[in-house]
Amino acid sequence: xxxxxxxxxxxxxxxxxxxxxxxxxxxxxxxxxxxxxxxxxxxxxxxxxxxxxxxxxxxxxxxxxxxxxxxxxxxxxxxxxxxxxxxxxxxxxxxxxxxxxxxxxxxxxxxxxxxxxxxxxxxxxxxxxxxxxxxxxxxxxxxxxxxxxxxxxxxxxxxxxxxxxxxxxxxxxxxxxx
Amino acid sequence: xxxxxxxxxxxxxxxxxxxxxxxxxxxxxxxxxxxxxxxxxxxxxxxxxxxxxxxxxxxxxxxxxxxxxxxxxxxxxxxxxxxxxxxxxxxxxxxxxxxxxxxxxxxxxxxxxxxxxxxxxxxxxxxxxxxxxxxxxxxxxxxxxxxxxxxxxxxxxxxxxxx
Numbered sequence: 001x002x003x004x005x006x007x008x009x010x011x012x013x014x015x016x017x018x019x020x021x022x023x024x025x026x027x028x029x030x031x032x033x034x035x036x037x038x039x040x041x042x043x044x045x046x047x048x049x050x051x052x053x054x055x056x057x058x059x060x061x062x063x064x065x066x067x068x069x070x071x072x073x074x075x076x077x078x079x080x081x082x083x084x085x086x087x088x089x090x091x092x093x094x095x096x097x098x099x100x101x102x103x104x105x106x107x108x109x110x111x112x113x114x115x116x117x118x119x120x121x122x123x124x125x126x127x128x129x130x131x132x133x134x135x136x137x138x139x140x141x142x143x144x145x146x147x148x149x150x151x152x153x154x155x156x157x158x159x160x161x162x163x164x165x166x167x168x169x170x171x172x173x174x175x176x177x178x
Numbered sequence: 179x180x181x182x183x184x185x186x187x188x189x190x191x192x193x194x195x196x197x198x199x200x201x202x203x204x205x206x207x208x209x210x211x212x213x214x215x216x217x218x219x220x221x222x223x224x225x226x227x228x229x230x231x232x233x234x235x236x237x238x239x240x241x242x243x244x245x246x247x248x249x250x251x252x253x254x255x256x257x258x259x260x261x262x263x264x265x266x267x268x269x270x271x272x273x274x275x276x277x278x279x280x281x282x283x284x285x286x287x288x289x290x291x292x293x294x295x296x297x298x299x300x301x302x303x304x305x306x307x308x309x310x311x312x313x314x315x316x317x318x319x320x321x322x323x324x325x326x327x328x329x330x331x332x333x334x335x336x337x338x339x340x341x
Contacts, residue, residue, distance in 0.1 A: 034270035125243055132268035134226035134240045
């Protein structure tokens with residue numbers, strides 16, 4: 001038997017060990033979205049505040065964050081103050097009120113301030129389904145043409161915004177400028 | 179008496195099994211074929227939220243939504259492939275428990291078979307190599323060794339030597 005064949009099991013073990021060690025640091029809850037690079041799905045849903053029906057066309061023209069939220073979602077409450085801050089700084093944020101009670105949602109927006117330029121009332125979760133939403137909060141970054149460019153699952157905090165989303169948002173703004 | 183108790187146990191156990199299945203079966207289907215496809219599809223698709231369950235088993239709201247959606251698509255007459263594509267378009271390849279056969283998943287599909295073939299190959303080579311070597315006959319002892327052997331055989335067992 002050749003000498004190098006004896007080292008084969010050790011080599012195989014090392015490769016597997018490296019892969020498994022890397023696997024320890026991956027978060028299985030962070031799924032890549034199937035919709036990156038695809039157009040935001042078409043929809044026709046009411047505004048959470050009542051009033052007119054919103055469609056996909058209402059989201060076009062400028063890069064924006066599309067934030068999926070609900071009053072039943074504890075983490076959304078955590079994220080809300082930062083969204084307010086961002087909205088004050090001029091970041092365009094649209095909301096999708098996902099599978100929620102409309103009255104509760106309006107009360108929430110009245111109590112905690114409304115960061116959303118538009119808020120879509122997706123009470124049956126149909127738009128959420130088309131977006132592949134599996135929890136809340138989830139936040140999509142769309143460009144001026146309404147193409148989904150990035151998805152963040154979970155709470156946006158200062159660090160996430162500063163290190164991940166803000167640069168992407170800025171890039172979309174630069175891209176939209178002629 | 180014993181038989182009675184045994185029967186009672188059986189009845190109780192079977193009623194438990196019924197309750198365990200009832201939570202999922204709330205949909206009406208036009209025929210048994212559709213129902214069968216519904217069960218197969220919900221067992222083939224993974225729940226995005228509770229990742230180690232299929233959507234048939236999971237109680238997460240998202241799994242319930244997806245079951246409702248599969249039911250709707252089935253009653254609309256969509257094929258199994260169309261329904262799986264619908265889910266993959268929204269939730270990604272992740273939702274398939276049986277990944278599609280692509281260049282990226284090739285290792286997953288053929289890896290085990292390739293390992294098996296490699297293993298069989300190694301065994302075959304080893305066996306053939308051993309067969310080719312002539313069986314070694316035990317070498318005759320030289321006179322010195324022979325004397326030592328005779329000595330050992332003549333010795334009394336250790337136990338009997340002891341006082």
